[in-house]
Amino acid sequence: MPLYMLLRYLFVFFVFVTNYHFCAAQQVIDKIVAKVDNQIVLKSEVEISYLQFMRSPEAQMMQTTDDIKCRVLESLIINKMLLARAVMDSVTVEREIINQQIDRRMDYFIQQFGTVAKLESYYNKSIDQLKEELYPQIRDQMVTQKMQDNITAGVTITPNDVKKFYKALPADSLPYFSSEVEVGQIIRLPEINRQDQLKFKQKLEEIRQRVASGEDFCRLAKQFSQDPVSAKNCGEIGFFKKGELVPEYEAAASKLQPGQTSGVIETQYGYHIVQLIERRGAEYNTRHILIKPASSSKDLIYPTLFLDSLRLEILKDSISFAKAAKNYSSDKQTAFNGGMLSDPESGSSRIAQEDLPPAIFFVIDTMKIGEISMPAKFTMEDGTEAVRIVYFKNKIPAHQANLKDDYQKIYSAALEEKKNNAVNEWFDKTKSQVYIDIDDEYKQCEIMIIQK
Template sequence: MISKFIITLKMKNKILFLITSIFLASFRLTAQEEGKVIDKTIAVIGDNVILKSDLESQIVSIRAQGVLIDDKARCEMLEQLLFQKLLLHQAEIDSVTVTEAEVESEINRRMNYFIAQIGSEKKLEQYYKKSILEIKEEFRIIVKEQMISQRMQAKITANLLVTPKEVKAYFNELPKDSIPLIESEVEYAHILINAKESDAEKEEAKNKINSLRERIINGEEFSTLAVLYSEDEGSAKNGGELGFMGRAELVPEFSVVAFKLKTKAVSEIVETEYGFHIIQLVERRGQKVNVRHILIKVNIGDEQVMKAKNLADSVYKLLETDTLTFEQLAEIYSDDKQTQKSKGLVVNPQTGTSLFNIDQVNPQVFYTIDKMKQGEIFEPVPSQSMGGKKGYRIIKLITKTTPHKATLETDYSKIQDAALASKQNIEIKKWIEGKISQTYIKLDDELKTCQFENSWIK
C-alpha cells in the first residue's frame, strides 16, 4: 500500500519506466549478439512465452541507470513480465486490441521524447548504430504489447472509484513514519514576448520554400529535398516523414491542410509558428495521417530580438507602476496561446494541473524561479522555444511550497490518487489469481525459488 502511494507521488518513476521500456529491444539484441545470454524459454502463459533474454534485457537496462538488482528485485521484474503476458493472453480472448496507427503514434511520441533527452536525432542513431526507422521497427512489437497490456489492465479497473471516506481511511492507515515527503512544488505564470520576424526575413524564407515546392512539382523527389533542406531535424533524415498522427498532435494550421490532402498530393505553402511548410500525404488511416513535410524557418535577426526585449521591458514597467495587473497584461501581450486566456498560468503537461515538481520545470524557467519569492514578478529574461524561436518572458511565481509530510488538508488530490491506485491494485491481484487458475502456465525450474506475490507456481 505504501509503495503505491510513493509511486503515485513521484512522476519521475513513470519516466523511468518509459526509459526502461523503450530501450528493451536494443539491450536484448546487444546481449544476444555479445553471447552473454544463452536464450531459452523460461515461462509459458497461454500462447505467450517469456525468453531469458526478455528478463535479462530489463535487468541490464535498469542496471545501466545505476540501480542495484538483487535476487528479490529480479523475481519482482519476472513477476511483472508474467503479469504482462497474462494480460496479453486475456486481451486476445476479450478482443482487446490497438490499431497500427495508435502504435505508430505512440512510437513517434516516445522517439521524440528520447531525441529531446539525448540531445538530437543524430546522437540517438549513434547510440544505437541504427537509423531512426530501424530503431522504430525494433521497438514496434514491444510498444504494441505494452499498449495492449495497458488497455487490458485499464479494462479491469475501469469502474473503480474512491469516496472521501475511503481516502481518509487509506491515509489514516498509513504508519506515521511511512507518510511520504512531498517534494517542493511551484505554480507560475508568464508573459511571453516572442521576437517577430521582419517582412524581409519572412519573404526570404517564403521564397526558399516556394523554390523547393516548384522543384517537387517539376518532378524532384519530396523525400530527397526534405533530407537536403528541411530545417526540422526530427524528420529530415526520414525524408520529412512524421509517422501517423491525429489532429490534436499537429498544430492547427498544419493539421487542417494535412487532413485535406489526397495521397501523394503536395500542399500549398503552410505557415505555422515554426515557419513555412510544404506537406505531402503518405497515407491516411481513419483519423490518423502520415505525412512528409519540409520546414523552412524564418531567421530572425538581432534587431528583432532587441525589439522583443524593449517591448518586454515596457510591459514590465507597466507592472511596476500598477497600470495594469499581470493577468491583464498576459491577455493583451503574451504570445503564448496556451496560457494567454488563462491569465498566463502555465499548465504541467505531465499532470494536467498547474503544479510542477522542481525537476519538471523548464530549465530556462527554473534558474529564474529558484531566485524568486512567492508572489514576486521577475524582470524579463531571455527565452527560446523548442522550435528555436527567441524572445523574452516575464515570470510571476504564484506559489512555492517547501518539502513537507503529506496531509489531507494540503495534498488531498495526491492522497486520493494513491488511494485509488491501492484499490486498483487489490482488484488486479484478485483478477490475477482468478485468471491463473484458468490459464496454462509453465515456469522453468530455475524460477521456482522466487517468492512471488501471486500463485504463478502451480
C-alpha cells in the same frame, strides 16, 4: 511499499519510456526467469526495471528496499499475464495508434540525443530500423495497458475514501516530499520584419518550384527542411485527424489530392509546403518542408519592451498574470493554464524544484515568492530565440505527506490502490487459467499471483 505504488510506477515507465533505450547501455547476462503461458520474463528486464525504479521518486518514499527485485519481478509477471490474457480475449490496439506512439517515442529519443544523426549513429541503425524493432515492444505494452484499463474501468473514489486511505497509513510510512514550486511564464517570440520574412518565403517558393518541375520531394525535404524529426523521414509526419494539426496546415492538406503539393503556407512554426500522401477514412498522411525565418537580436527588441510593459501592468494589478498569459503568451501549452508550468505526469501546477528546467530553476533561485522576473532572452527546445518573464507564485517546503498540502497526491494513491484491488480480484479469478513458472533464482520471492 505497497504493491500498487510499484505497479503504478512500472506501468507509467513502460508507457512512456521503452526498455529498448536502456538495454544498449546495460550489460546483463540474459536468461529466462519466468514463463507466463507463451510469454517470458528475461533477467535483463528485471535488472533494468529495478535500476530504473531505484532512481525514481517513488523509491525514495520507501522505508526498505529489501524485496524490491521480487516486487519488480511480480510486476513484470503481472504485465505478462495481462498480455497473455489479452491474447485469449482478443484485445488489440490499432496499428496506426501503435505507430503514433512509436513516433512519439522517437521524438523523445531524438530530443535526448540532440539530433537524428546522433541517435542513428549510437545504435548504428536507421530510424526505420529502430521503429521496426520497437514495434512489437510498443504493441505489447499498449495491449497490456489497454487490458489493465478494461479491468479498472469504472473504478472511482470519494473524498471520504481518500480520508480513510490516509488515516490507514502508518505514521512512520508517510512519504516525505521534497520542496515543490509553482512557476508561470509568459513568452514572446521574435518579431521578424516582413522584408526578412519574405526572403525565407521566397526560398521555399523556389524549392516548391523544383518539386513542381519533377525533383524528388523526399530528397529536397532531407536537404532543406528545418523540421529535424520529419526531415530524416522524407518530410513525412504520419497520420492525423481533423483538429490535430495547426489550422493553416490542415486547411492546405484538405484541398490536396494524393501526390499534390500545396503552395507556400505560413503557420506559427514558419513556412511550409505540404504534400498529401494518403487519405484513410477521417485520417490523412502528409509530408512537408519547413523553413523557419531566422531571427536576430534586433528582432527581440519589441518583444522585450512589450513584456516589460506587461510586467508593470501585472504588478499594478491592472491585469492578472493568468489573464495576461492567456491573452499574450506565445506558448499556447502554458497560456491556457494561466501561464503555469505543470508536472507532465500528474498535470499538477506543483513541480518538484529539482525537476524544473535548469534555466527557470536558476531564475527563481534569486527571486522571492510573488515576484515576476524582468524580461530575459532564452532558447526554446526547437532552437528559437525568445523572451519571457517568469512568475514565482509559490513554494511548498519539503514536508511529510498530509491531506491539506497533498490531497491530490493522496487521492491519486488511493485511487491506484482501489484499481490495484480490482486487478487483484481479476488475478484471483484468472490465475488458474494461465501457466506460470519461476526460475529457482527467484523461488524465495512470494509472488502474489501464484500463491495458493
